[in-house]
Amino acid sequence: MKILINGIQSNLRFSSAHIIPGHSSCGFIHGHSYFVDVEIEGERAGEFEFVVDFKDVKGYTKELCNTLDHRLLIPIFNDLIEFKEFNPSEDSIDELVNSKVARFKIAGKGYSVPSEDCVFLELPYTSAEELSKYFAEKLASKLAEKYDNLTSVSVCVNEGIGQGAVYTKSLVE
Ligand SMILES: [Zn+2]
Numbered sequence: 001m002k003i004l005i006n007g008i009q010s011n012l013r014f015s016s017a018h019i020i021p022g023h024s025s026c027g028f029i030h031g032h033s034y035f036v037d038v039e040i041e042g043e044r045a046g047e048f049e050f051v052v053d054f055k056d057v058k059g060y061t062k063e064l065c066n067t068l069d070h071r072l073l074i075p076i077f078n079d080l081i082e083f084k085e086f087n088p089s090e091d092s093i094d095e096l097v098n099s100k101v102a103r104f105k106i107a108g109k110g111y112s113v114p115s116e117d118c119v120f121l122e123l124p125y126t127s128a129e130e131l132s133k134y135f136a137e138k139l140a141s142k143l144a145e146k147y148d149n150l151t152s153v154s155v156c157v158n159e160g161i162g163q164g165a166v167y168t169k170s171l172v173e
Contacts, residue, residue: 001041001042001051002041003051003052003054003057004037005037005038005039005054005057005058007035007037007156008161011062012036012037012038012062013033013034013036014033014065014066014069014070015032015069015070016031016032016069016070016072017029017030017031017071018030018031018032018073019074019106020127021081022106022107027106032159032160033160034068034131034157035158036065036135036155036157036158037156037158037164038057038061038156039153039154039156040052040143040150041150042147042150042171043149043151045147045149046149051149051150052143052147052150056146057143060138060139060142060143061155067119071117071118071119072117072118073119073126074104074119074126075123075126076093076096077123078124078125081104081105082104082106083102083103084103086102096115096120099115100114100115101115102115102118102120121134127165128157128159128163128164128165129165129167131165132157132164132165132166132167133167133169135155135157135167136153136155136167136168136169139155143171152171152172153168154166155167
């Protein structure tokens with residue numbers, strides 16, 4: 001059986017800025033009001049014969065939304081982002097998180113942003129595609145701590161109304 005949670009109606013939203021380096025229109029800093037739909041498939045189980053408790057799914061998803069809300073999202077594994085004092089293939093991400101300022105260049109343009117205004121993500125892009133994968137994997141591992149009856153977790157990250165990307169994380173071997 002499958003359960004569905006609608007991000008707009010359940011307030012699973014966040015508003016963030018990002019850049020898609022190298023893209024002709026999305027290569028500039030801009031923002032989206034994102035919302036996150038969740039679909040979970042599994043056997044009904046436990047005292048109440050739930051697939052999963054809605055409260056858990058909404059709670060975990062909201063926590064993830066809150067970590068990204070009102071920040072500039074920076075994909076540290078993007079090939080076009082050159083950090084001044086940080087090397088993503090050698091240094092710990094904590095160095096960036098704990099630094100005062102993140103200094104980087106994209107195609108010759110220089111950026112200097114307070115680190116506390118940013119969320120550094122171990123991703124190549126902060127596209128809807130990558131963010132849906134990020135959410136699905138985080139949510140699946142969190143749910144797997146409590147549930148053993150689930151077969152998949154799908155997340156649709158929507159960049160506003162009318163466009164989103166879905167990623168399905170399987171929980172079966
Ligand atoms: Zn965008």
